Amino acid sequence: MSLMPSTSYFAAFIFVIGAIYFLLVLSPLTYSRSLLKKKSAGIVRRPQDSCKGRGLLSVIGALMYLTSSRPDIVHATCVCTRYQAHPTKKHLKEVKKIFRYLRGTVNMGLWYTKDSGFEITGFSDADYVGCKDTFKSTSGGAQFLGEKLMSWSSKKQDCTLLSTAKSEYVSLSACCAQVLWMRTQLTDYGYHFDKIPIYCDSKSAIAISCNPVQHSRMKHIAVRYHFIKEHVEKGTIKLYFVKTDYQLTDIFTKALPVDRFNYLVSRLGMCSLCSQELDRLAMLQ
Structure with missing residues (x-):
């Protein structure tokens, strides 16, 4: 499809x-x-x-x-x-x-293959101080259902943060919220998921999310972003580190060189959907 x-x-x-x-x-x-x-x-x-x-x-x-x-x-x-x-x-x-x-x-578009599974996977990234006017970071997120890209976002954060780790932490919370919404929708159809993987390229942000103790250095971050700690503790989601080279959400946070941009476009499942290509893809199904 x-x-x-x-x-x-x-x-x-x-x-x-x-x-x-x-x-x-x-x-x-x-x-x-x-x-x-x-x-x-x-x-x-x-x-x-x-x-x-x-x-x-x-x-x-x-x-x-x-x-x-x-x-x-x-x-x-x-x-x-x-x-x-x-x-x-x-x-x-x-x-x-x-x-x-x-x-x-x-003719570019997303191609959804059959029989790619229904596992939810999330990717989260942030570009620290991506906006040079307001000195606010840019959050990017992508959520997959199997190998199919279902949801994506690129948004300037509404708070000014003091480090890269904290901007990544805020982006992780936003990605977690979207993943939990997808989990709720699929529950209505009989699919139940726990330990949903979310990939982030910041070990510090992952450590903050997995620490149930509220550190004094995090007190300036709005309370609504801290709910991710509860879901990590419950086991609803599980955070994994991914190297920047394999971070798919780079395309949603910053301008990229042409080679890197084209690589991520193909990894998101986008391809040319002209009539000849559609016929070729249909034959592979």
Whole structure:
């Protein structure tokens, strides 16, 4: 089974905003470039003029719609939404780059194979101080059902934290909440799970989550994030360390080099779903 956005909708929107004339790129977000707010020169007074008559809000709204079936553009879209109130030419350039990437990957989508199991698996990651304007970190999460990607997220954290371990701890709590929701839904269908694995690339965050004692250095973190300790103690979830090279949620927290980006896209289960590829995949089922 495949999951892909409406190709006709996407093709029509590309034509409306003039993206049909854009040059293609291999990734939706520029690597090693940080977007910042500019309160002086460069602010676009009428951002609708730069998108061929379409307002920037409607363009980003279209991208948000596509993120429901295109996890490869989730982080890039979420970054651009932070600057939609007062965009500069640099911000508009990044929005256009997402469409340049999408124009070359119109047929990309998620492919769900049969008989891949119903085991829940979670991946959690955080980019410390990912937002250079507010100095807040970015949380990323991915939840799998067997080998099928079911849920994904990229979100700026709502609190400023003092270390990488603490930002990873907050991201772990968010991932745990989503995993528990999936567990509750599957319980209604007769599936019961315990010791659900969640993978994180921070040994310090795992140690904090497994420590039932509330340390004084963690008192500035909101209470709602500490519920993960209870579920670790009960055995509902189990935390595992994974090396950064195998951390699938890197794609939801930061801009990546093209090779690394394409590797993670394939690991998430995305592939080209043109008619020839669909026929080939159907033969393998």
